[in-house]
Amino acid sequence: MATVTRLALWAIAAVVPASCYPATSPLNIDIEAREASLGLLIGPSVVEVPASIRNVFPAKDFNRPVTQTYWQTEVRSGDPSGIANHTLRQLGNATFLAFDRGFYDVLGIKDYRQPKKVETIFTFPAGPSYANRMVHDGTVYSPECNCIFAAELYPPKPGFSMQFLPWVWRTNLNGTAPVTEKVYPDPPLTIANGAYYHDGAVYWQQEGNYTTPGGIVRMDPLTLKTAVVLNNYLGHRFNSPNDVVMTKRGVAYFTDGYYGFDNFNDTIKPEMANGVWRWDSKTGNVRMVAGAGTGIFTNPNGVALNREETTLYITARGFASADADGNRNIYQFDLTANQGRIAQPLLFAYSDAGFTDGIKTDKEGRVYGGVTGSVDIFDPQGTLLGKINVAPGDTAVNMAWVKNWLYIYGRDKIYRVQLNTVGSQML
Structure with missing residues (x-):
């Protein structure tokens, strides 16, 4: 894997789910690093979605019908980084999505790092x-x-x-x-x-x-x-x-x-x-x-x-x-x-x-x-x-x-x- 270029890793990520890779693989580390740079905060049950992701979707071309959920947004650009699809999977797997810190007052927890159950x-x-x-x-x-x-x-x-x-x-x-x-x-x-x-x-x-x-x-x-x-x-x-x-x-x-x-x-x-x-x-x-x-x-x-x-x-x-x-x-x-x-x-x-x-x-x-x-x-x-x-x-x-x-x-x-x-x- 040391000889594989970062661009090639991005191309693989576009077609292979991140869950197929070990948590310590270079591909997952790269995706998680870029995800973190966007400000996505992932806890055991809460994903906090910052304005940086909500305001500028992390793909060049995308679309979403009115009857589908946020995490079902279609990534149409073929962006080789895989960040958009990986982010959408995180949103879909979450129990709660936080868009404002006032949400934690409703849930009765301090922040995204605390577990919460439905x-x-x-x-x-x-x-x-x-x-x-x-x-x-x-x-x-x-x-x-x-x-x-x-x-x-x-x-x-x-x-x-x-x-x-x-x-x-x-x-x-x-x-x-x-x-x-x-x-x-x-x-x-x-x-x-x-x-x-x-x-x-x-x-x-x-x-x-x-x-x-x-x-x-x-x-x-x-x-x-x-x-x-x-x-x-x-x-x-x-x-x-x-x-x-x-x-x-x-x-x-x-x-x-x-x-x-x-x-x-x-x-x-x-x-x-x-x-x-x-x-x-x-x-x-x-x-x-x-x-x-x-x-x-x-x-x-x-x-x-x-x-x-x-x-x-x-x-x-x-x-x-x-x-x-x-x-x-x-x-x-x-x-x-x-x-x-x-x-x-x-x-x-x-x-x-x-x-x-x-x-x-x-x-x-x-x-x-x-x-x-x-x-x-x-x-x-x-x-x-x-x-x-x-x-x-x-x-x-x-x-x-x-x-x-x-x-x-x-x-x-x-x-x-x-x-x-x-x-x-x-x-």
Whole structure:
């Protein structure tokens, strides 16, 4: 190897994974030295990615589709150094990606050199043959049962429709280890999706189908008995209610999109614009507070409140996850004025992988969003602090806080991680 030129070593690195070489080989030493010169800091579970790599990608030519993760970036230049591909492998193998040192405050560790664990607690069984994929949403914790409920949906393959599912999943936290099983609300929910806990009950969004209008359903977390509490606006069906959040005094904000009609092929043609609605559970008043006419809510999705209930966060998808022109943003609305109506939105963050689906907040005002490959964590100003990676090929759909544990529900698995904070709803 002493006679092999550095250029030749670089050429080998472009086609042979670094893992094939001994840790002390000249090739690995060279790659690691150059990687270190870029500032990449690699710990047992955290990789800290400096601005030098984020701002200038370490390859001459590269590309990344909107549905893929950061570490799936395609290196197109044929750069003989192999640094770009080796760096991407490090990112993909990490449990956490840190982009800002504030991320360590969330994780409760000093820096990248300390280990930190994400535990996989359940793997969902495979979906039916008609399914394009699985989705687990509507994650909600109830203290009455010390358990988390989650909806299951099967976005169908072309030519099929979403089918009625009589169950939701329940993760029981009362034993030495979590136990996840199907349970059956009575009467059953019709395409359950988002959910929120308020005043001893779980409030589900059900998207509805051809024969059952969508709306909000209240469920007793112990008996699983359900009752429809909202299913129309002056005789209009809602299109496909998706997610909901409630204030402490019982005012709900929920999103309504075209998912049932456009994606699930299981509802009648919508008669109203997509939008965000406000329902006062005490007075019964319901009204739209943001609509597709604003140009941002082609398909609104996740919704969350900060601890003080002064800021409302809403995610938006667009027509399709793979559409590069799709609206994959998180918007921020001020609730301090306008008597419950939401003011002109601020663009809070843009999702770099798919679109932000479920969204949660913590007591410090940070925002957590489920995306392809990870949960993204932003500070209150919208700075991306870091990513909690899920298993390869999985998508983080939604989350639930239980004290200082964040339970992450993916399409395929359930994960949990202990953090140095608690959810805003836990206070």
